[in-house]
Amino acid sequence: MIEPDHTRQELGRFLRAMRERCPAEGGGRRRTPGLRREELALRAGISTTWLAWLEQGREANPSPHALARLAGALGLSNAERAYLFGAAGRIDPEAPQRLEDEEAPESVRLLVQFAPGPAYGLDRSWRATCWNASAERLFPGWLDANGERNLLRYMFLRPEARAMLPDWHERARRLIAEFRADHVGRHADPASERLVAGLRQESQDFAMIWDRQVVLGREGGVRGFDHPWDGHLAFRQFTWIPADRPDTKVVVLHPA
Structure with a gap:
């Protein structure tokens, strides 16, 4: 330390x-x-x-x-x-503010486009900014035409997520702990603050897990899905953070 x-x-x-x-x-x-x-x-x-x-x-x-x-x-x-x-240990008051609906940077879009399996980009509030066709099929209710673009909102508010993830409670707990690690330096970020405040009101599960104050680094590993069309699927998850935009990340799923 x-x-x-x-x-x-x-x-x-x-x-x-x-x-x-x-x-x-x-x-x-x-x-x-x-x-x-x-x-x-x-x-x-x-x-x-x-x-x-x-x-x-x-x-x-x-x-x-x-x-x-x-x-x-x-x-x-x-x-x-x-x-x-x-x-x-201070936040620069003159740092450029990111727009809430900002498009994915080119570095993220290219990685997602050429990924061999499901892949998507996340902004600082974990909103999907780009994804490929494999990811759109894998995540109904999140990346399809009527989906909930934010990963946390999808996880806690969409029934498709609970139905498709056999270990939903463990995945939800880990997702919040990983987001909290990301969120710690962004207390002045209005988008992240509104996201957390809204989810605390809309989801008792989110509020309960958030208040436990668990923090984890984002790690890879095997992710299982009971997909509504494709049956049971298993992927290994990998996450990259682009050097030119460290407030974004690219997630790629490779068949396990």
Whole structure:
């Protein structure tokens, strides 16, 4: 387990490295490279003492807006800015908001399109954004024309899911635990918040399992189905997270 003081030290080292990388103001020779702390603090509109605490790994509790001013003053790239907020354990207030009905990115669509078996893409709220014909046939009530696009809503609100999954209770428990692991960093995401609030009202099973606070990583394994047309089926499940869109995932089922 990474201790909080270690994380603060990593944040401090990163900030100092970024400050020393910035061109010095006014030119000329200096004993140390880059900006002085006072110069960066002035640019970012923060206290020099507070900046020193951050760089020293002390408990400075930076706010998201203070970090945003620091990122701007340092001229951080998108990747550097994301690292800064991640190391500080804060959500970037200027991060682009994803649309609730956003289409699947190309990386997800191509993987789904060329998958040899049933495959689908999920957005950050576990709404299906794309799927192939095999997945549409496998999941009546979810991916067909009149389906419930969100995987959690399908699992808890559609009778087709309960009828088709012989181990529905175990699968439902695991699905919520996996979503909770995804959801932990998205408390400011309106779509995920509305999804959880709506399901708590509409499904007693969901509310009961959600309140148990179980967290699990998304893992593969064998998934069985009592399909209404194709009889008993078994698949091994694999999940990929695209590097260009880590808030999405691709799920592929291979015959077991």
